[in-house]
Amino acid sequence: MTTEIKAPVFPESVAEGTVATWHKKPGEACARDELIVDIETDKVVLEVVAPDDGVIEEIIKDEGDVVASGEVIGKFKAGATGSDSDATANDGSKDQKQASEARDSGKQDEPAQEEPESGEGPILTPAARRLVQENDLNPNRIEATGKGGRLLKEDVLAHLEKSPASGTQSSAPSTSAMPATDIPEGRPEKRVPMTRxxxxxxxxxxxxxxxxxxxxxxxxxxxxxxxxxxxxxxxxxxxxxxxxxxxxxxxxxxxxxxxxxxxxxxxxxxxxxxxxxxxxxxxxxxxxxxxxxxxxxxxxxxxxxxxxxxxxxxxxxxxxxxxxxxxxxxxxxxxxxxxxxxxxxxxxxxxxxxxxxxxxxxxxxxxxxxxxxxxxxxxxxxxxxxxxxxxxxxxxxxxxxxxxxxxxxxxxxxxxxx
The missing domain is CATH 3.30.559.10 (Chloramphenicol acetyltransferase-like domain)
Known part of the structure; x- marks a missing residue:
């Protein structure tokens, strides 16, 4: 049975929160009352635990997304195990599963949510696609570790850590046309959003x-x-x-x-x-x-x-x-x-x-x-x-x-x- 994962009900003095950390990945088994995600408000970090034994079927709100009190942030499948959810391809969504089948059979009508960045490029999860776009990266140069050759959010983050000067953050001004390769080595910069x-x-x-x-x-x-x-x-x-x-x-x-x-x-x-x-x-x-x-x-x-x-x-x-x-x-x-x-x-x-x-x-x-x-x-x-x-x-x-x-x-x- 699939149930919704909701953000906690915030006190009256707290208007909204931010998804801080997902401790479980889609398709990963978790036990009842096990911590699955942290929601950070401007006063305290609130914890959301698994409602039952099962798996994270889908993550709707990624890390860094702003959520309202009681808002749905994901879906949970009770009774399932990690092996039962392999078909979720690490993100648990039906659209992503359909994209895998379409790619394997050579279909051209793949869902836009996970279509390859180029004709021969890897399939990007939504979170990975956003990071690639924000950092102006070439997905073909990033090692994809997801099932079926999918490029995961973790793959992009790992690539950024290895090459901190390879891209620019979306919050940085985009007025400069200087390519990333022109940035002097040994002078890396890292732009991190301020926590709530x-x-x-x-x-x-x-x-x-x-x-x-x-x-x-x-x-x-x-x-x-x-x-x-x-x-x-x-x-x-x-x-x-x-x-x-x-x-x-x-x-x-x-x-x-x-x-x-x-x-x-x-x-x-x-x-x-x-x-x-x-x-x-x-x-x-x-x-x-x-x-x-x-x-x-x-x-x-x-x-x-x-x-x-x-x-x-x-x-x-x-x-x-x-x-x-x-x-x-x-x-x-x-x-x-x-x-x-x-x-x-x-x-x-x-x-x-x-x-x-x-x-x-x-x-x-x-x-x-x-x-x-x-x-x-x-x-x-x-x-x-x-x-x-x-x-x-x-x-x-x-x-x-x-x-x-x-x-x-x-x-x-x-x-x-x-």
Whole structure:
């Protein structure tokens, strides 16, 4: 029985998505609930699984195609096996099967969907034909590996990887008549469309800079007290809670206490209204292969250090695997970004709208510091708070950062609320 493969139903805030990756090829057997295709939205990657044991009979929407919520993207044949679907010729469509029969028997009325590019050329699948046209390639010079001598999308991609300068992308200007062979060797270029997630990040960052009166204030913190405390208790902490004690949990707890004292830093702007939040939901920026995502720690005031570390570790793993849900990244009243894990010594983080402030952590580096009239070598970290001056006065931003610094340098202040 043939059933339709549909894109997931997107949340109201998501208008459309893009087919990111087909994990199964047409005619390839797959088990029930096995991942077959990823749909990327501007917030998260959604997975579509096989409805039953069977095969992908036809792919209607190729990788890179834009799809609407619930739109049909392919067809699935339940109960079939890979060997039963050989006649689909790696794309499962009836038209393609007819094209194979017509080509083998010498007929001239082959379907236009798969007709050869030239009289003696290979038969092109629709996806392969599009790539050939976009890159101005000669299909006769590309090795065809599909059944019956068909030229597949994978064949064209493999050819482009071997000869990156052999064609031009459709998004590049076509005003130059210079042949591809005139491009100097050793200077290859690759034009890749921006992913939906990366495009969304870019839009939001530009929007933040254009709409907010953004300023950044800096300070530095002596990390030695926290490093000593961590070294003293890290083994006992891990043994009891099953998770390592990191620096981020200290920063989250200190941030929560500082936000309580300066509620404007925890607020947001909605049109002409200033919204003060009576809770602290902290977004933690996580870098992935697809781009930066910001999962949110909910009600952090009620979380202990172990709870924070476990949640951050879980978010990090799910972010790398593309398993975060939209709910995981929705909301948030304040954001912490740690560029220090990549070696950044100092930066000016950009706001995450509609939030009005963001904290930037940086690399811990030993520096000579004057302490009680003596010079000591201490592990120091620069801190940066970017804030929206429309909502937060400079005095509040500076005092917030000083309070954060004091709590980190004397962790007992967090417990004593002083």
């Amino acid at each position: 997630l990366r495009a969304s990040i870019a839009k939001r960052l530009v929007e933040a800079q254009q709409t907010a009166a953004m300023l950044t204030t800096f300070n530095e913190v002596n990390m030695k007290p926290i490093m000593d405390l961590r070294a003293q208790y890290k083994d006992a902490f891990e043994k009891k809670h099953g998770v390592k004690l990191g620096f981020m949990s200290f920063f989250v707890k200190a941030t929560v206490e500082a936000l309580k004292r300066f509620p404007a830093v925890n607020a947001s702007i909605d049109g002409n209204d200033m919204v003060y939040h009576g809770y602290q939901d902290i977004g933690v920026a996580v870098s992935t292969d697809r781009g930066l995502v910001v999962p949110v720690l909910r009600d952090t005031d009620s979380l202990g250090l172990a709870d924070i570390e476990k949640t951050i570790n879980d978010y990090g793993k799910r972010a790398r695997d593309g398993k975060l849900s939209i709910d995981d990244m929705t909301g948030g009243t304040f954001t912490i970004s740690n560029g220090g894990i990549f070696g950044s010594l100092l930066s000016t983080p950009i706001l995450n709208p509609p939030q009005t402030a963001i904290l930037g952590m940086h690399k811990i580096q030993e520096r000579p510091m004057a302490m009680n009239g003596q010079v000591q070598i201490l592990p120091m970290m620069y801190l940066a708070v970017s804030y929206d001056h429309r909502m937060i006065d400079g005095k509040e931003a500076v005092q917030f950062l000083v309070a954060l610094k004091e709590m980190l340098e004397e962790p007992a202040r967090i417990l004593l609320d002083v």
